[in-house]
Amino acid sequence: MQFAELHPTRRRGAPASRDAAIQLAEIRRILAAVNFVAEPTVALVSDEPNTSVVLPPNMQQLFKPGDLEDRLRWAKSLAGETKKVVLQHLQKARELGCMRRVAGPPNPEAVDALERDFPHCGAVTALLRRRIALGNCCPAPTMKLPPLLLSGQPGSGKSAFAKRVAAMLAVPCHEVDMASLHTSFTMVGLDAGFSTGRPGALWDALQTECMSPIVILDELDKAGADDIGDDPTGFLYSVLEPLTSRRFVDAAIGLPIDASRVSWIATCNDHRRIHPAILSRFLLVEIDYPSAAQMPAVVASIHREMMAHSEWAAWFEPKLAREVLDALSMIAPREVMETLEDAFAQAASAGRRFVLPLDVQQVRRRAPVRHPIGFCNAPATEGSEG
């Protein structure tokens, strides 16, 4: 029931947050007095021991309200810019409330669409289906993915797949480029004792109406330690463990929050470069390039996405000819989007409202040929033994 209160957007002219929170609590008290409770319900533990709070389904407690008030009092004793930042974050958390929505299982049709658009990620889709079945066994259906590590060649659609999963679950999605991460501060915050103390990305990810966002750790195998030896992946040891993640504490904010509902999806090109202790915390799924038979579905998916988000899309015919699909199916998935856009540009310059296979071939011929540097990771060529 508190779902609405937790939504980040407040109506214009709505009363201040504290006033609103008191009003909502009072309305709930009146409704509870006449047993007006949504069914089914789940019982969670509140601040007071031996008190069970009846909550509507799909809502869970992110933090204890008493802890938040303690931290607010502490934050007021801070000085300088850090005080302002920490207070802002704590007040936002209070405004959003301690109860947050958890993701529910998606519709089977959405999983079918995911499977159609990413046929080469069948292993993950099958896993999703099993997790949905498990989630539906709960009194209040919920959805929680195990930490997933998608390993595969560059451009095989790992990141795009992870984003689609987030969209399918209707949860916020946060992307972290691990290749550019040099310390764990970015993720878990920097202590408020420092003048530059700030909360981390994980705290930010949980400051929405939903407490089960998806965090995509892109290029996990490329995360490198900085000069002072702070391992940027160090935070994963605790947040990927269900027990410790239930009381995750951001270094700047210091408020224990339940981060166990966060779904982690990491991508990498070579999982052997990841520390075994971290690797063991993930469920490793190898993603290969789509096969020749799967490519037309991938191309069609990219085309649909492009037509949905491009301003010029309405000018062109909504469907691609079979021959064009076949021509594009010869390209790596990552290059399909730019090639297709170039082909549309080629068609537009020729005054056509449809793309021909010739357009694809022409823009492909103009595309620079990329040669990998060195020879260690060079792909095996036909006729070679490698």
Place this chain on the structure above:
Amino acid sequence: MSRSLEPNTPFQEGIRKLVDRGDSVPDGWKVPYAKTIAGLHAVACEGRAHIGLDGPLMADCNLYVTHRGGDRVVAGLLGRLERTTAQTCEACGRPGRLRVFGQTLKVLCPVCAAPRLALHAVSELLRDLELADERGLSEPLTFDETQMQLRPMLSAEVWEPLIDHSGDEPPTYVISLSQLQALRPRLEAVRQTLVATLEAGHGS
């Protein structure tokens, strides 16, 4: 300025009337009202014997007492009453602010305002649903358009996200009119509960 103990001066007479009419003051404003009377007693003197007082009067947003020929001290005391009551719940005396219930205005704290605002919101929604039913409308209600007080009455499951496949923005939640129509009996029960709560004297 000498002290005056003469009870029949206009000023003392005015204070006596204010005391007599104290019962008409809402419960939540009785404390600032009593403090004002005590203050007027304290500053009563020969020099202020001519000052006329009239009240207590209730505006939409505060309680006030008028004066004729008052000086800065009396004006200050009465001004403080106006300012204090404008920020004090007239039902319980906790800090409050002006609330609008359709055509009615009241200064209330959030606790006392909650059932009134909720009743107003649910009555409006039920009326809109009736109109939508009559006119055959089917436009869904978005979360942002929903009055805050209705939120505890609409459980989380009835809100459906409009999925944005880009995944960049948090989803917008909507509730279809057909779902709301199905909830009408439940909302009507809530309305009756709120009416009963207010009639039983909650925050009155």
